[in-house]
Amino acid sequence: MSTDIPEQYDVIVIGGGGGGMFCAFTAANRGKRVLLLEHKERLGKKIEISGGGRCNFTNINASAENYLSGNPDFCKSALARYTPWDFIGLVEKHGIAYHEKKLGQQFCDGSSRQIIGMLESECREAGVRVLSHCQVREVEKSDKFIIHTSRGTFHSDSLVMATGGLSFPKLGASDLGYRIARKFGIRVTELSPGLVPLTFQSSEKSFYEPLAGVALPVRITAGSRRFEEAMLFTHRGLSGPAALQISSYWDGNSPLAIDLLPDKKDSEAFAAATRSGTTALQNLSKIWPRRFAESWCDRNAPEKPLASCSKEEIERLDASLHEWKQSFAGTEGYPKAEVTCGGIDTGELSSKTMESRKVPGLYFIGEVVDVTGWLGGYNFQWAWASASACGTAI
Numbered sequence: 001m002s003t004d005i006p007e008q009y010d011v012i013v014i015g016g017g018g019g020g021m022f023c024a025f026t027a028a029n030r031g032k033r034v035l036l037l038e039h040k041e042r043l044g045k046k047i048e049i050s051g052g053g054r055c056n057f058t059n060i061n062a063s064a065e066n067y068l069s070g071n072p073d074f075c076k077s078a079l080a081r082y083t084p085w086d087f088i089g090l091v092e093k094h095g096i097a098y099h100e101k102k103l104g105q106q107f108c109d110g111s112s113r114q115i116i117g118m119l120e121s122e123c124r125e126a127g128v129r130v131l132s133h134c135q136v137r138e139v140e141k142s143d144k145f146i147i148h149t150s151r152g153t154f155h156s157d158s159l160v161m162a163t164g165g166l167s168f169p170k171l172g173a174s175d176l177g178y179r180i181a182r183k184f185g186i187r188v189t190e191l192s193p194g195l196v197p198l199t200f201q202s203s204e205k206s207f208y209e210p211l212a213g214v215a216l217p218v219r220i221t222a223g224s225r226r227f228e229e230a231m232l233f234t235h236r237g238l239s240g241p242a243a244l245q246i247s248s249y250w251d252g253n254s255p256l257a258i259d260l261l262p263d264k265k266d267s268e269a270f271a272a273a274t275r276s277g278t279t280a281l282q283n284l285s286k287i288w289p290r291r292f293a294e295s296w297c298d299r300n301a302p303e304k305p306l307a308s309c310s311k312e313e314i315e316r317l318d319a320s321l322h323e324w325k326q327s328f329a330g331t332e333g334y335p336k337a338e339v340t341c342g343g344i345d346t347g348e349l350s351s352k353t354m355e356s357r358k359v360p361g362l363y364f365i366g367e368v369v370d371v372t373g374w375l376g377g378y379n380f381q382w383a384w385a386s387a388s389a390c391g392t393a394i
Contacts, residue, residue, distance in 0.1 A: 009035045009129075011394055012147055012156040014136055014176070016043035019366035019383035020162030021119040021128075026391025027160075028126035035154060036123065037147070038132045040172045044116035046164065049171070050380070055112030057091065058084040058384070059377035061104035067382065068248055068372045070189055074346040075371050075382060078354075082388035084381055094118045105376045139180050145361065158361040158394050162387070165340025165367040166191060173334070177344070177368035184359045187345035189370045193337030194248040197239035198256075198328045207295070209235050214292045218242050219262035225249040228262050233292075237328065244375050247331055248341055255325040260296070261287070270321070274306040274314050300324075339379055343370040353393035354386055363390045 013024045016038030028034040036043075047055055059066070062084050064076045088106065091098055096118060097109035108114050123130060135150040145159040163177035178188045200208050211233040219228040220242045232240030246256060261267040266287045273283040280301035285293040300320045302309055309317070331337070344364045348357055354369070356362040365386040373379040 009033045009156040011158045013160040015162035018047050019387040023160055023387035023391040024128045025122040025126040027394050028128045035129045037134045039135050045171045047116050048112050051107050053112055054107045055115045056105050056107050056377040057115050058087050058106050058381045059104045060084045062378050062381040066374045066378045069370050071346040074351050077351045078385040078389040082385040087384050160363040162365050163368050166334045167337040167340050181344050186348045189342040189345050191342040193331050193334050194341035194372050195244045195338035195375050196247045197332040197336055198243050199237035199330050201329045214289050216288055219259035220246045221257040222246050222249045255327045258324040259322045261321050277305045277307055339372050341372045343368050346370050354390040365390050
């Protein structure tokens with residue numbers, strides 16, 4: 001790329017993640033002069049670690065019900081106009097082999113670097129100028145946007161904030177997008193870590209620590225929202241898909257209800273065992289990992305044969321199995337969170353273009369917006385869809 005970078009651009013995109021790159025080449029393919037600024041040494045660092053290094057780049061089931069937002073309808077327009085199949089088409093165009101893992105999740109057969117390479121290639125072909133190691137120091141607006149950076153001052157007609165959220169600070173996450181929004185009088189909703197492991201109360205930590213590494217399928221509920229997936233015990237609390245999913249909906253105080261026998265056959269088998277001469281431990285050890293069965297039964301189940309238990313004892317046991325109430329101290333926070341819940345208030349933006357209603361030419365896309373997807377490729381699909389909406393309208 002030429003180092004003779006003109007000062008004036010039609011569009012400047014701040015943030016070289018997936019959404020930023022996608023928006024940049026989409027706008028450039030429409031003849032816009034585009035500059036992409038990234039404060040880290042290379043583009044797409046969060047993509048690189050996603051999906052265990054294989055990038056869960058979309059989910060074919062993505063719809064508005066898979067997203068958490070102050071306005072649940074806001075994401076509908078963008079998601080309808082750029083679908084998972086559109087992104088899959090781009091992946092196929094670049095010859096990247098992929099597969100569906102489960103529940104509609106699409107992964108690279110090889111490495112997540114392939115998705116980064118694809119997006120970088122699209123940027124090069126579209127003529128996007130890229131500046132990495134570029135710190136944004138100040139943003140102003142007169143008739144144009146003025147972006148003061150560690151690598152010079154640039155002007156543009158339009159400015160796109162693709163700065164992401166606060167999750168994974170070690171990868172360079174920052175609050176720049178929120179600061180710019182507030183500077184221009186744009187509302188930001190309450191922020192919190194999402195898709196994040198939960199931590200046990202200190203009084204219970206010693207009991208659960210020995211279970212670290214144990215996983216089992218559960219159905220976990222917070223309010224009216226429930227997820228049925230695997231739960232994993234860690235040295236500090238609970239992780240795994242079920243815990244991560246429900247964390248985005250947890251109010252931070254109320255106990256969570258966990259069904260430890262979500263499978264109908266397992267539930268029926270245990271119900272039948274209550275009329276036998278075997279104990280709860282003997283039966284649950286056939287369903288759960290032995291370590292968990294022993295620990296759980298030690299706290300919650302009588303040692304005598306189930307057939308000799310009273311009706312009240314069986315009812316208490318059944319309630320503990322299907323609605324195990326567990327309190328938590330909190331979460332692992334932004335260092336372990338996959339996303340940030342909350343963000344730019346959707347009431348401040350056009351759902352068709354992602355443009356600010358207060359500041360013409362200022363756009364917000366991806367995670368910085370108050371739209372948070374479930375685990376499993378949904379947040380990537382929001383990045384692509386919001387970037388497409390912005391890039392085609394800008």
